[in-house]
Amino acid sequence: MRKFRSVNNAIRRTLECSFSTLTNPLKKKIPEDYTPYAISVFEGRLDEEQSEKLLVNVSFSVGKERISKLNKFSIRLMSEFDAYSFKLAGIRKKNILYKEFTSKNAKIEYVTxxxxxxxxxxxxxxxxxxxxxxxxxxxxxxxGRNDNLAKIEYLANEYGLFLWNAS
Structure with missing residues (x-):
């Protein structure tokens, strides 16, 4: 069974209006109208020493627990809000293709x-x-200035994750 289908024209136009500068984050540039937030098992950016301690030679059980926290948060986020997949297409990767999920399970599988x-x-x-x-x-x-940040931070904390400004 297919996991995605193309969105209809009305949804596409709405997404294009809301996310008109989205190609910038895709190209790893920080656009002026977006703020990046990290949702992480760590309280902040790791320095070199912390990275070596917390990321190198991680036991299977610790790695599995960390991934489980992120997966549970992602599943909750997908159940709380409508979600669409997207990718850049075309010769110069200037066109954005929007896809909707065919089922709740497809949405969950995609983000785990x-x-x-x-x-x-x-x-x-x-x-x-x-x-x-x-x-x-x-x-x-x-x-922009988003009133949903507090709700997202609450959800992250509920799963033992941290939300911090990544810019």
């Missing part, structure tokens, strides 16, 4: 870290893009 597939999801209700990151940290790009 089984094979580290680098998911990218749009959450139009809160005008945010949610990306899979590295080193037990995912990135949430919030557009």
């Amino acid at each position: 870290q089984v094979n580290m597939g680098n998911f990218k999801v749009l959450l139009p209700e809160i005008v945010a893009a949610y990306y899979e990151g590295y080193d037990y940290t995912n990135i949430l790009w919030l557009k």
Whole structure:
């Protein structure tokens, strides 16, 4: 069974309006109207010493627990808000293709870290893009001054995660 289908024109236009500068985060540039927030098992950025201590030679059980926290948060986020997948297409990667999930299970499978597939999801209700990151940290790009930050931080804390400004 297919996990995605193309969105209809009305949804596409709405997403294009809300996420008109989205190509910047995709190209790893920080756009002026978005603020990146890290959702992580760590309280902040790791320095070189901390990275070596917390990321090198991590036991299987510790790694599994960290991934489980991020997965539970991602599943909760997908159940709280509408979500759409997207990717850049075209010769110069200037066109954005928006896809909707065919089921709740498809949405959950897409954001759980089984094979580290680098998911990218749009959450139009809160005008945010949610990306899979590295080193037990995912990135949430919030557009403008966003009133939903407190709710997202509450959800992150509920699963033992931390939310901090990543810019």
